[in-house]
Amino acid sequence: MDAPEIRLIPVYLEDEILPGDGLLQKLNAALRHQKIALAGNDVIVIKHKIISKAEGRVVRLESVRPRKSAVSWGRRYHVDARVIELSLRESKRIVRQKNGVLITETHYGFVCANSGVDASNVDGGKSAVLLPENSDRSAARLRSQIKKAFGISVAVIVSDSFGRPWREGLTEVAIGVAGIQPLHDYRGERDPHGYKLRATTEAVADELACAAGLVCGKLSRTPVCIVRGFSGRRGRGSARDLVRKKNDLFR
Amino acid sequence: MDAPEIRLIPVYLEDEILPGDGLLQKLNAALRHQKIALAGNDVIVIKHKIISKAEGRVVRLESVRPRKSAVSWGRRYHVDARVIELSLRESKRIVRQKNGVLITETHYGFVCANSGVDASNVDGGKSAVLLPENSDRSAARLRSQIKKAFGISVAVIVSDSFGRPWREGLTEVAIGVAGIQPLHDYRGERDPHGYKLRATTEAVADELACAAGLVCGKLSRTPVCIVRGFSGRRGRGSARDLVRKKNDLFR
Known part of the structure; x- marks a missing residue:
């Protein structure tokens, strides 16, 4: 049950991303330059903007x-x-x-x-810049490219900064997800006192995006963060799982 | 401009917190047990529940x-x-x-x-458990106790899990803040292309709370996380700065 330490590793992309650019090549060059080797449990959080640019959504x-x-x-x-x-x-x-x-x-x-x-x-x-047309597909594509190139199964999260009602400021959210379950559903599980949790679903993909936001500056060229050591559940998932469909009182 | 790596270090509190308990003593014992020394730039994120318990809000x-x-x-x-x-x-x-x-x-x-x-x-x-009556005061108290005991100026964030409109799942938010500015206002600053940002205020305290949420389990006794390496602005701040007062379309 005990969680290990997590590291948030910023990745600098010196070059501007242009329509048609291969993200994998840029990422690979940046990782080599920073002497970072990807690991199997890494979560790669990437700002949507460089994906949108590479996909020509400009x-x-x-x-x-x-x-x-x-x-x-x-x-x-x-x-x-x-x-x-x-x-x-x-x-x-x-x-x-x-x-x-x-x-x-x-x-x-x-x-x-x-x-x-x-x-x-x-x-x-x-x-x-527009959002990617299908940011889950963008995440899945990068994930599969990384798998092919390095033989490593990472999770990929595409992020953007959203505002929210009631609270000031933007926070990062996951708008594309691949290789990770974006929600951790604790409902039905029991706390250390034996109490059954009933309303606790944690939006881990959004929390991962927020964590990455701490090292990805708005004014610097660090659009990628590697989250290393996160013990959350892998598996299939979509950023659409994070969109509230029913019982939303504020639409 | 480049951000360094950030570490999220979970702190396990084996003992249950009871009304009247000294949080500093419990935290100190846990840190010694885990052989963690606090550092001057650390941000201590602490779940409100153990603060509420220590303050008798049960x-x-x-x-x-x-x-x-x-x-x-x-x-x-x-x-x-x-x-x-x-x-x-x-x-x-x-x-x-x-x-x-x-x-x-x-x-x-x-x-x-x-x-x-x-x-x-x-x-x-x-x-x-109720929320602390004044969670900023709770954060400030712990911060000043740590300062007295260790001679170190950390930042303290008290967190809770909140739901939000439009998106599924809870994420951690800052409900108490001491020694850190909860919002980073980029408005008026320029991006690497010289474009002046006009709507970019980042809720860093909420992002710090979310990052901590990745190592603080809902089912385990890890209610404290040390965020080490965060380069954000220190200074005075209140979790009330994170509450949208004007132009909220959803109240």
């Missing part, structure tokens, strides 16, 4: 023609109407739109601000 | 007489009416009450299920 803002409602919203709240336009295109539903905040449900199912569309850490504001 | 359920609405709610959703009664007493406002879920705002200001009242990890279901 849009030149000058090519975007915002609809009227996006223009007036942008004017009213001093935000780029073209980013709002992209956010609306990337959404299947608006959850809330008020006081300059646009919360949407993305086509893939996440509820977040602006459908995850963001112009930071791209090219100085000329382009915006 | 209520025998047989002493609680639930109000009528708690009884009918409990009957309807198969939950203990006495826990609901305590949750209502610990709240200043009900945020949502529907489908068996009771979301309240606590007197101290947190929005969470059942005001944080919980019967697990106490004594097998005979008693419930």
Whole structure:
């Protein structure tokens, strides 16, 4: 039952990632440069932005023609109407739109601000990055590439920073998952006093993403973190398991 | 800019914590037993439950007489009416009450299920534990005790597991903070491409709590984690800084 120590190892990617780039090659070069060897129980947490870039999910803002409602919203709240336009295109539903905040449900199912569309850490504001179309597939692809290249079964988590109701600040969340169960369900298990837990499901994939967020800076080129020593359950899983489907009182 | 590696070191407390117990003594004994020496930049993340126990915030359920609405709610959703009664007493406002879920705002200001009242990890279901009355004060007290005893300035975070809208599972959050700024505000800073960040405030205290959650099991006696190597900003802070006060669309 006792958990061992965990290490959070940041991985620096010096090069900019461009559409069509092979992430595995970049990652491999960075690991060699830092003299890090991957291990079988590692969890690789990777910011979605470099995956989106490699997958070509980057849009030149000058090519975007915002609809009227996006223009007036942008004017009213001093935000780029073209980013709002992209956010609306990337959404299947608006959850809330008020006081300059646009919360949407993305086509893939996440509820977040602006459908995850963001112009930071791209090219100085000329382009915006979208979320991967299917971030579970992105995670699975990297996992299988690592397996092929190194013969090692790691878990992969693709992360983004989401805001949340009631609490200030963003925290990292898992938007893509491969090789790990994103939820640890303690329900039915008993605590050291014999009390049966009834409401305790832990979102370990989100906690892993948060842990990685502590070493992956917003202003530096450290978009990858290796979490080493985590004893959680391996197995199949999807970031969609983390999306609340029923009994959500705030949709 | 480059972040160093971070270590998450679990601390096992073999003994049960009882009302009036000195946390510092228990922690000190555990650290000696595990041969861990605290270091100046350590962040000590501690589950609120052992703090609540030491502070006597434990209520025998047989002493609680639930109000009528708690009884009918409990009957309807198969939950203990006495826990609901305590949750209502610990709240200043009900945020949502529907489908068996009771979301309240606590007197101290947190929005969470059942005001944080919980019967697990106490004594097998005979008693419930309340949140500390002022969990920032609890954090500050432990920090100053550690400073006095060891001459070392650590940061202390008191944590609990909260659910959240839109996403399944609980994650750890900071409900008490001392010696660290809980939010890192990147607004106005520039990314490597010169783009000025405008909406990026990171809830580092919550991410630290989540990281600790990876080694602090729900079923084992590891209620303390030392986060070593975190390079975030020290300074004054309160867990109340993490509570969204304005522009919350979901209250």
